[in-house]
Amino acid sequence: MSQPSKETITQGFQELQSEIIAGLEALDGKSTFSTDAWERPGGGGGTARVILEGNVIEKGGVNFSAVHGALPQMMQQSLKTSSEAVFYATGVSIVLHPKSPMVPIIHMNVRYFEMEDGGSTTHWFGGGIDLTPHYIHPELAKQFHLRLKSTCDGFDKAFYPKFKTWADDYFYIPHRKETRGIGGIFYDHLSASEKHSKSELFDFGLAVGKTFVPAYSQQVAATKDLPFSEVQQSWQRLRRGRYVEFNLVNDRGTKSGLQTDGRTESILMSLPPLAGWEYSHEPKPGSAEAETQALLRKGIDWI
């Protein structure tokens, strides 16, 4: 069977972006996505698509990019390549900040990376979906994880447990000793092997992408009509503050993007419209906020 070329993968991701946008516009029911095409000086470019002030989504982005060129020096070092190495990278990246504090923040990314150095080519896939509820409901967390498990199980029963643990470890804020949210799945450096062809790994990335809209729609449907007031909005601002901390201090993608002179506005599209910090804030014992705080830890089996 023929294996997908970078052109095929790029086109697949581009179609995925359009499909997700159509799904999210239907879900939101008010705002539509603006389009911002950009070019990378070193080669390639992307399309940033942003939604603002919707019924459900206060600020969100669904970004596609396909960039290539000489491998940045910082990556030459970490990947131990020659200075002649060239790369090709394409992917779709999403962060949605909902208006209501009762609705969770969601993040998704699927990506493909290819590198040529001294005549040899390597490639790998990465990606994942994870959820950051301002208020954690264990039953909804279970529904979310069940969907991810079902997508994973369609390819390999070993994927979900491995990628769930990987997400727990990745979406962790050491200086707060807490996870960003309820996790999800995260995977990286998945290359074609005896077990999974390149074609299968590509299909898996697309399947993760196609899980996004139904998984989020389920969360939104269950939470969007819940009442809230200033108490919940104030907590939302603090949780968004933690989201900012993770993205700027801990997220490898954000850090390497900024360091390799990526497109700042696309990278920082993930930051919330409004975030807050209070000195030494502690939720009241027994409150819904304290219940959520107690669930921000690794290793919970939500299913």
Add this chain to the structure above:
Amino acid sequence: MSQPSKETITQGFQELQSEIIAGLEALDGKSTFSTDAWERPGGGGGTARVILEGNVIEKGGVNFSAVHGALPQMMQQSLKTSSEAVFYATGVSIVLHPKSPMVPIIHMNVRYFEMEDGGSTTHWFGGGIDLTPHYIHPELAKQFHLRLKSTCDGFDKAFYPKFKTWADDYFYIPHRKETRGIGGIFYDHLSASEKHSKSELFDFGLAVGKTFVPAYSQQVAATKDLPFSEVQQSWQRLRRGRYVEFNLVNDRGTKSGLQTDGRTESILMSLPPLAGWEYSHEPKPGSAEAETQALLRKGIDWI
């Protein structure tokens, strides 16, 4: 002449903290500072003093710390010491976020570091003051820099030009291609030499500390009664967002503090109560916001 011991320096910084707090409570006229003493598991501790919801200051901290123990592994590597090295570090650190967008954010730090390794002791001083106006007024920027120059000139005519340039370089946000504000002075690794004794360098640090309240009072007096509305507040939230970006992405003190398991609440006291991000925000040409944006660059001679 006898040179100041670490005990003398620690006491001097502790007194400086009290003096500055007295000055800021008088300046604010409404809120007073709470006190939060903490201990460091590895040795030493500090006193975090926080002011909230004042007439002038919305959120601010004036922190003192004196910590010691085995040199953290990460610092052993960067300072190229043995694994036996021990350190002593003391300092005062301030960030004030004013309520009004017309009043500038201010930051100050003075610090002393001492290290013993294999029988030899090294020490150095660091510090500085810098200003981040949400709206830059060149005349007020000049007044601010004149005060810093005057403090510097009392010790060495070479200090101001050197430390002003250092601040321009340090308080720079590469991914935004802009400075954090109008700079000020920044210095580090100042050790006793033929030119300046340890005693002189300590006195210089204290003099920088004593410049803080009058310098900020002058800025506050000139701006606190200026009218503002939602337009200015929205711009303030965006400028605070940039402040968050600098502190979490670029500030070496914040990064090393979080990485060496410092006290998170004291380190992140610098973050604003509320900050905002808008996708691809550009101030309107000719607006006061655009004027400020154009002045966020290195190398401006404010005097």
